[in-house]
Amino acid sequence: MSKFIQGTIILLFAGLVTRVLGFINRIVIARFIGAEGVGLYMMAFPTFILVVTITQLGLPVAISKNVAEAEARGDTEKTKKILIVSLASTLSLSILFTPALILLTPYLSEHLLTDNRTLYPLLAIAPVVPIIAVSSVIRGYFQGKQNMKPAAYSQLIEQVVRITLIAALTKAFLPYGIEYAAAGAMLASVIGELASLIYLLASFKLKKKFKVRRQFFQHIRKGKDTFKQLMEVALPTTGSRMIGSVAWFLEPIVVTYSLAIAGVSTIAATEGYGALTGFALPLLMLPSFINMALSTSLVPAISEAKAVNNFHLIEYRLQQALRISLTTGGLSVVVIYILAEPLMTVMYGSTTGTDFLKLMAPLFLFYYFQQPLQSALQALDLARAAMINSLIGAVAKIAVIFILGSQPAFGITGVALGLIVGFVLVTLLHFATLLKAISYTIHMREYLITSGAMLLTGYIGYITIKYLNFTIVPTILCGAMIMSLLYLIIMIFTKLIRKGDVQGLPGVGQFLAKFMFR
Structure with missing residues (x-):
């Protein structure tokens, strides 16, 4: 069995369990704090993703790509240098960014999100910065070596710890108010990340074939070329993710303002946004663990093939990934659409969000293609093109959300339509870019x-x-x-x-x- 298939299968099963556990996590949150509490949590969650994106600096993909190429050449010293330079970069960022996040949180909650109850969920995010800084580097290292087990097991540990703590923390904080309960849910996510990091560090210590501390600072001083190579992939990748994260960060702000123009109250807007992003979207995204597994395995597999100029293998791997995305995504769309109402009733004890499911499901097949296509572009040194595509899609999404959301005839449905426009456009642009870059048969x-x-x-x-x-x-x-x-x-x-x-x-x-x- 090839490393690509083996790695994909490991991530596939881990992703399935992780998604199920994550979904249970969402159900627990919804049951304990309701649609309004979920709305507060989801309004703060884009900031969590933005923090993760900035801290990672796009290095997991860059590390995976460069380590795969170094392994193909048998250059262990290069692999060590990549690891050290990456750790130094992310840790430096975390030292700067953690206090900045704490200082900016009051302004963000009161003036941008226009709901000061998001203060405590936002503050709960701060401890995750240094944790993500280290774990992202180690994940990228293992993925570059096409060893997907540590990354897969760490995901499972993260979700198990999170779901174990989520009920306890939300229940403990709920008497103080919904905002404290939402902060408890966010804190459970942070502790889950910490548990994941501890496992990754233990796995790295057991499996590495070199000492990181030996000549650590010497490698940093002489790592300019390595840093440059990493940034060639990392910066455009960060740009793509930053665009997505900034768009997601701006999303609740634009939603709040546009719905206010349409005459929707703050509480109703929060509940509607919670139903869309906390109830409907997680169900639609549940099958995407398949595409995430494929995309994670695609980066080192295509990078390795590109390093030896095997373009036939590149097309074969891409055809394989997109065919699996098509067949699995097609079934997911049908099942979710037909069973929308009973699924929402069982999962959340409410049919709230059913209309969003039926509206978005038919076109969500495009979303399942997006991640494998983006990973292929990154592996082919087209991360900058992927970033531009993401920017166009993000601008279109925010524009449609504001235009339609501010119309009383659309309201929160306009927000859902904006999300659809965004991911469909980005997927089509990624595919067009790929067709220009390589020989590909449709x-x-x-x-x-x-x-x-x-x-x-x-x-x-x-x-x-x-x-x-x-x-x-x-x-x-x-x-x-x-x-x-x-x-x-x-x-x-x-x-x-x-x-x-x-x-x-x-x-x-x-x-x-x-x-x-x-």
Whole structure:
């Protein structure tokens, strides 16, 4: 089995468990603090992502790419230098950025987010800066060596610790007010990151083949060339993520102002934004762990192939990643759309956000393509082009949110439409950039078959749900099972799911391959 497939499968299973645990985490938060509390949490959460983006400086992708190339040449000393220069850079940033965040928080909560209850959730973010600084470097190092186990296990540890603490902290702080409960939920995330870092440090200490402390400062003084090589990838990557993070940071601000123009109260705006970003979007993004696993594995796999000028392998890996994204994303879209209302009822005890699910689900397939495409561009030294694409999409998203959100006829629905415009536009721009850079064949047959399978599966699922007299949970299970089985049969019969895709699965892979493809 290739390192690419092996690494993807490890991240795939870890991502599945992490997403499920993360979803349980969202459910716990929603149950304890309600839509208003989720709204406060989600208004502060973009700042958390922005902090992470600035602290990482795009280095995980740059480290992964450069370490993969160094490993292909067998240059261990280069790998050590990459690691030391990266650690020095991120730690320096964290020393500057942590006090700055604490000082700016009161202004941010009162004047930009226009809800001073976000003060405490924002303050709870500050301790995460130095933690992220170190963990991001170690993750990039392991990914560059195409060893995905430490990164996968660290994700699981983070979620387990987070979900263990989330109920306790929100319950403990809730008597003091919703804002304190939201801060407790954010603090649980920070402690989860700390637990993840401790595991990564232990794994690094056990598996590294060199001493980082030896000649540490000497490597920093002589690391100008290494720093430059890292920044060639890191800065455009940071630019892309910064654009996305700044857009996400501005999003609740623009939402608040635009809905105020439309005559929506602050409390109603917070609840609506919480339903969209805290209820509907997590469900839509649940299947994206597949694409995240693919994109993480793609960077070192394509970088390694590029280092030896194997362009045929580059196209093969990309075709493989996009085909998996297409087939898995198609099923996810259908199941979420057909089962939108019962899923929301079971997950959150409310149908709030169901309309957002049905509005966004059909076009969310574009979102599932975005991450693999962006990783491929970064590995091909086209991170700057990816950054420009992200900028165009972010500007379009914010503009549509403000224009439509400020119209009473649209309101919070205009915000949802703005999100759709953003990710669809970025995905199309990424794909156009890729077509200009490499030789790539578009197999229209795959897209037509998948579209037909989605329509047929959705229709059968709708008819099944309509005539079932089961209670809500059996309805979800039965409907999802029927749709998944029908879709799987179509995919195997048309060879969009192939024997090699299944054989790579650990444990039962060979058995399933013989059973499904005999």
